[in-house]
Amino acid sequence: MNIIACVKQVPDTEAQIKVKADGSGIEEGQIKWVMNPYDEFGVEEALKLKEKNGGDVTIVCVGPARAMETIRTALAMGADKGVHICDPAFDNADAFVTANALAAVIKTLPHDIIFCGQRAIDDDSGQVGSMLAEALGLPQLTLVTKLEFAGSSVKVIRPIEGAQLSIETALPAVVTCQKGLNEPRYASLPGIMKAKKKPVDVKNAAAVGIATDAKAKVAKTVPPPARPPGKIICGDEPAQKAAELGKLLREEAKAI
Amino acid sequence: MAKGVMIVAEQRDGALRKISFELASTARKLADQSGDEVSAILLGAGIEGLAAELGKYGVDKVFVGDNAALEPYVTEAHAAVTAQIVKDNDPAIVLFGASVQGKDLSGRVAAKLAGGLATDCTDVKLDGGNLVAIRPMYAGKCFGEVVFNSAPAMASLRPNVFPAAENAKAGAVTKVDVAVDAPKSKVLEVQKDTSGKVDLTEANVIVSGGRGMKGPEGYAILEELADVLKGTVGASRAAVDAGWRPQKDQVGQTGKVVSPNLYIACGISGAIQHLAGMSSSKCIVAINKDAEAPIFTKADYGVVDDLFKVVPELTAVCKKLVA
Ligand SMILES: Cc1cc2nc3c(=O)[nH]c(=O)nc-3n(C[C@H](O)[C@H](O)[C@H](O)COP(=O)(O)OP(=O)(O)OC[C@H]3O[C@@H](n4cnc5c(N)ncnc54)[C@H](O)[C@@H]3O)c2cc1C
Numbered sequence: 183m184n185i186i187a188c189v190k191q192v193p194d195t196e197a198q199i200k201v202k203a204d205g206s207g208i209e210e211g212q213i214k215w216v217m218n219p220y221d222e223f224g225v226e227e228a229l230k231l232k233e234k235n236g237g238d239v240t241i242v243c244v245g246p247a248r249a250m251e252t253i254r255t256a257l258a259m260g261a262d263k264g265v266h267i268c269d270p271a272f273d274n275a276d277a278f279v280t281a282n283a284l285a286a287v288i289k290t291l292p293h294d295i296i297f298c299g300q301r302a303i304d305d306d307s308g309q310v311g312s313m314l315a316e317a318l319g320l321p322q323l324t325l326v327t328k329l330e331f332a333g334s335s336v337k338v339i340r341p342i343e344g345a346q347l348s349i350e351t352a353l354p355a356v357v358t359c360q361k362g363l364n365e366p367r368y369a370s371l372p373g374i375m376k377a378k379k380k381p382v383d384v385k386n387a388a389a390v391g392i393a394t395d396a397k398a399k400v401a402k403t404v405p406p407p408a409r410p411p412g413k414i415i416c417g418d419e420p421a422q423k424a425a426e427l428g429k430l431l432r433e434e435a436k437a438i
Numbered sequence: 439m440a441k442g443v444m445i446v447a448e449q450r451d452g453a454l455r456k457i458s459f460e461l462a463s464t465a466r467k468l469a470d471q472s473g474d475e476v477s478a479i480l481l482g483a484g485i486e487g488l489a490a491e492l493g494k495y496g497v498d499k500v501f502v503g504d505n506a507a508l509e510p511y512v513t514e515a516h517a518a519v520t521a522q523i524v525k526d527n528d529p530a531i532v533l534f535g536a537s538v539q540g541k542d543l544s545g546r547v548a549a550k551l552a553g554g555l556a557t558d559c560t561d562v563k564l565d566g567g568n569l570v571a572i573r574p575m576y577a578g579k580c581f582g583e584v585v586f587n588s589a590p591a592m593a594s595l596r597p598n599v600f601p602a603a604e605n606a607k608a609g610a611v612t613k614v615d616v617a618v619d620a621p622k623s624k625v626l627e628v629q630k631d632t633s634g635k636v637d638l639t640e641a642n643v644i645v646s647g648g649r650g651m652k653g654p655e656g657y658a659i660l661e662e663l664a665d666v667l668k669g670t671v672g673a674s675r676a677a678v679d680a681g682w683r684p685q686k687d688q689v690g691q692t693g694k695v696v697s698p699n700l701y702i703a704c705g706i707s708g709a710i711q712h713l714a715g716m717s718s719s720k721c722i723v724a725i726n727k728d729a730e731a732p733i734f735t736k737a738d739y740g741v742v743d744d745l746f747k748v749v750p751e752l753t754a755v756c757k758k759l760v761a
């Protein structure tokens with residue numbers, strides 16, 4: 183099978199995010215960059231499919247030069263090769279531009295199934311998977327927690343509010359992954375050594391050949407609204423504290 | 439020229455979902471600023487009767503696609519019909535819910551329309567008649583103000599954040615001819631959660647427990663408190679990974695993002711990835727025996743004590759208050 187996994191490089195979940203004084207974005211200086219956690223589920227699922235059914239896993243990533251490290255991480259986990267779409271023209275890409283860039287490359291590669299994360303934890307947008315599916319004219323299965331491969335189709339579980347859906351789709355298809363799908367593996371030391379020799383094709387915007395103007399643009403980045411300082415509830419006994427808390431929730435916060 | 443605000447309503451099993459009213463009310467507010475109309479798209483089978491309910495919440499006109507091919511929800515069919523209705527009516531703004539269905543649909547429709555989309559917004563406003571969408575980014579560590587270079591401007595709204603207010607309008611129904619190609623996906627089975635609890639993303643009250651609950655049995659006292667407050671029980675990742683609670687209960691960066699009126703965190707330290715999922719809650723309570731726990735920096739009310747002593751007392755107090 184020909185399996186594609188899309189990965190994005192994002193700040194580590196622990197990263198402190200500081201907004202630039204002019205509101206034009208965030209300070210990138212101190213940030214440690216990692217693979218988007220939801221993309222780890224996609225890479226893991228891709229590798230599991232390959233191990234069971236044979237085939238080949240290709241990593242596709244849009245990102246600046248530093249994102250090569252994340253592609254290497256995926257290769258060290260066991261993927262076979264990578265495509266790195268790298269050009270300053272993509273620095274301000276929105277989900278639509280990113281999805282079109284990914285689609286332009288994926289169209290040139292054989293593909294039976296394409297994995298994305300359900301969302302990237304930097305922009306938190308959760309759009310690229312669906313937009314990619316549309317650009318490729320393929321069905322999409324989003325927020326998947328279980329996947330069974332059955333030759334020319336897949337069967338997945340998708341939790342929705344208050345229920346779980348079981349859905350079957352003909353391949354090729356785009357699948358977006360969330361926690362629960364699998365336990366992503368760590369790269370082994372031999373894996374890391376091997377990854378250095380695996381091929382990564384670097385493409386600039388001209389080679390991708392799509393329009394790069396964003397349709398939705400973050401005009402201004404601001405710190406989160408400040409929360410008023412909280413109250414610590416005093417009292418000698420748990421019962422006293424509970425009574426005071428109940429009263430405040432009722433009378434002050436009007437929350438119960 | 440593109441004009442008016444259109445919402446993509448959501449129904450399940452023949453009932454409108456709460457998010458639909460939140461969308462309608464928000465659209466009404468925006469449209470009133472420019473004297474425009476609010477329209478709605480409502481898709482499904484046997485759902486024409488629901489249109490009047492949307493009228494109650496400020497919708498002037500409802501485009502109803504009533505067809506067996508649209509029930510249950512399948513992305514390809516809903517996306518094709520939704521995009522067609524938007525194209526035919528040329529609204530300036532389209533609002534979706536950032537529910538599971540809305541998230542699945544909005545990206546696909548935006549791609550069909552080659553338009554910009556801002557997802558999971560916590561505020562929307564007009565600036566010179568143009569939509570500005572405000573949304574948390576980096577797990578709420580900062581906010582982005584999104585502007586649009588394309589029409590329509592599209593945004594999905596985080597459930598439970600925007601108030602729903604009654605505001606009677608015509609809600610006149612226009613039936614839409616639905617032609618859909620046979621989708622490649624098929625829903626084989628719908629397995630309903632039998633707990634009778636609202637989903638965390640829609641709950642008004644959440645009582646959440648972490649590693650401090652000591653084990654799965656510990657959650658009994660949280661269930662009792664949640665029952666009294668008509669709430670839903672959530673969990674930290676530590677509790678889910680330990681197998682104490684199911685994955686669907688996880689709140690946080692790799693779990694659900696929730697916005698209840700009241701979030702009560704019990705035995706949860708407040709790791710940055712947990713805060714990522716609940717910091718847009720309106721009122722936050724922390725019960726933790728460690729006064730230094732970071733959860734207290736986000737809490738409106740903090741109780742430093744043993745949760746196993748405080749929670750049952752709180753349940754008793756709340757029982758009296760809500761009686
Ligand atoms: C990539 C990534 C993604 C993550 N995603 C998530 C996520 O989505 N959601 C999430 O929650 N976490 C997530 N985490 C994990 C997160 O970093 C923390 O490990 C986790 O939130 C800790 O859970 P906890 O607060 O329940 O446990 P702990 O940090 O162990 O805290 C337990 C707390 O209980 C208190 N306590 C113990 N006994 C009592 C008692 N009797 N009475 C009162 N208080 C008591 C303790 O004082 C302590 O503060 C993620 C981590 C990573 C790296």
Ligand SMILES: Nc1ncnc2c1ncn2[C@@H]1O[C@H](COP(=O)(O)O)[C@@H](O)[C@H]1O
Nearest residue numbers: 188189244298299301302307308309310
């Ligand atoms: N720049 C990118 N390069 C590769 N894949 C991406 C990129 N941006 C987003 N994706 C994929 O799309 C998913 C959803 O991203 P988003 O819509 O940005 O939240 C991610 O989890 C990735 O799998």
